[in-house]
Amino acid sequence: MNAKSDPLQLTCPHCGRDYRNSARLAGKRVNCTCGQQIDVPPLPGGITIVSRPNPPRSLLRRLRDDLSDPGTMARMACWIGILNLIALLLIAGLWEMRLHRLVEGLSQLGR
Numbered sequence: 003m004n005a006k007s008d009p010l011q012l013t014c015p016h017c018g019r020d021y022r023n024s025a026r027l028a029g030k031r032v033n034c035t036c037g038q039q040i041d042v043p044p045l046p047g048g049i050t051i052v053s054r055p056n057p058p059r060s061l062l063r064r065l066r067d068d069l070s071d072p073g074t075m076a077r078m079a080c081w082i083g084i085l086n087l088i089a090l091l092l093i094a095g096l097w098e099m100r101l102h103r104l105v106e107g108l109s110q111l112g113r
């Protein structure tokens with residue numbers, strides 16, 4: 003088998019070092035020992051390992067797009083306001099309960 007036509011043969015264009023291209027690395031960029039990066043060609047025949055390109059980053063980008071959208075910001079501000087209101091009500095309720103207990107305790111002391 004001719005090494006040049008072997009799709010699994012990878013040669014660093016910077017230092018000429020030969021690597022064994024694995025299907026796992028196809029279409030990716032790897033670091034050579036010489037410090038340069040090698041673009042690994044995708045496997046021929048359209049066979050590509052199904053690995054979505056960095057889903058976390060695209061998710062982050064979507065989130066950033068959402069955040070830069072003024073409508074989303076307004077919606078978020080609205081939600082934060084509602085959450086604050088709920089928290090306030092909860093705290094107020096807790097205080098009222100404590101106050102009731104205090105009053106009960108005091109009235110029992112008075113007897």
Ligand SMILES: [Zn+2]
Nearest residue numbers: 014017034036
């Ligand atoms: Zn190299």
